[in-house]
Amino acid sequence: MSDWVLLRGLTREARHWGAFDEALVAHGVVGAGERVVCVDLPGNGAEHAHTAPVSVVAMMDFVRERAVALKVRLPCRVLAMSLGGMVATAWAERHADEIERLVLINTSMRPFARLPERLRPAAWPMLARIAITWTQPERCEAMILVLTCNRNDMRDADIARWAWLRRTHGASAAGALRQLAAAARFRAGDERPQCPVLLLSSAADRLVDPVCSARIAKQWRAPHRVHPWAGHDLPHDDADWTCNAIAVWLGEHERTRDIRAASA
Template identity: 55%
Template sequence: MTARWILLRGLTRESRHWAAFAPMLEARCGAVLPIDLPGNGTLAHWRSPVDVDAYVDAVRAEAQRHGARPPHRVLAMSLGGMVASAWARRFPGEVERLVLVNTSMRPYSRFYERLRPAAWPALARAAWHWRDGDGNVAEAMIHERTCARRDTLAADLDAWCAIRASAPVRRANALRQLLAAARYTVRGVPRCPVLVLSSREDRLVDPACSARLARAWGATHREHPWAGHDLPHDDPQWLVDVVCAVFQEAATDTRANSS
């Protein structure tokens, strides 16, 4: 298959957490292939690495296994954004476009910006209840910190708890993913066009992380006015519209400059 877009989620999240966003992007921008990070979703039985480069190797292998041929367009958020950035740096010929959603990475972000101190109690409570049978408390804590929309809360928790029950992420893997994110330092700037997106009301990661990254890389930056960390959940239509519009504008400018 030729996947125009590969999608990578973040800490303890998997392909099904894209929900409505994935088919919406596919309808507008072509084939989409969501890939799970090791330890999550279809790869829940794997041991999560503590090094981002190991995630890159696993994602590349999964893309090849699905028959996806480079170059790819990669849209990723949070930890997935770090993996996508490392992929674009290590294998520049394989990534033609990069969209980073609410991600953060050293040296452009401070530790208290990458994981806001106000979020620590909720995350600690989620970790304490991680092994609960129904997963409701842990998922409720994650929702409270990552989503600005509350009108879908009941349906979200039902769906997320069902996902957890069918492919549980081991607490040790969750901690290993957190360690990988904390340790990662990006070196250099990807050669491909980069679009950085952030949410003004992100209560997990300070949106200043995205703004600073975009300035350092000379990348295009757009900020959603009210969404939380899980921007694909809160406003998938806005995300699809911005991604399509920005890259269509860039393509138009390229054609105009070459004529």
């Protein structure tokens, strides 16, 4: 029985998960007696009053402290997106006894990818416009949606909700730049963390090239599943596919463990 810790990415927060925790339960990823605990990175959401560090490791230390304060049972399972995936990787590398399993969604990190793969050049003009309109919530969030989501049936509702989140506990422009700097500087180890790892990526990600996840999976000899049409925000675009991929992976590990136990 393990709690799940969910970590979002650059300037996003717990409330951007929407009803994803319910989808995890519905697909059996989160079992009876287990909790889903969403932890915000410093500078985002509930932690918006904290200065965002320019180090992923410092972010990891902050998240660990919050996990203890929230009484997360260790070792826990961590599901993390993008920048959150870097934080989760740092956690698993430095405190292996605290992480049981790791799911990384559309993440990227050195030494497995170059800058044009970690941030697609085609996205740079849009990122510049987002920076210019940072204090205009609706305009800014509309562009973020175009860049990160390929599902548009909830477009107006998403923009309205995300604009409201930005007005309440939104990250500052300076905080966004500090998070970008931290992401750019982070370097993972060549070897896979000690826990089992699953990589999920989106073939149609406009922000991050899915080759980043493919290279991590190859180097770490970890399973990798690719969604055919979703954008960078995979849980937003197709929560059911995401949860099903995790559930299948968990089931495969359970069957492998049972086979090994039977043959021992």
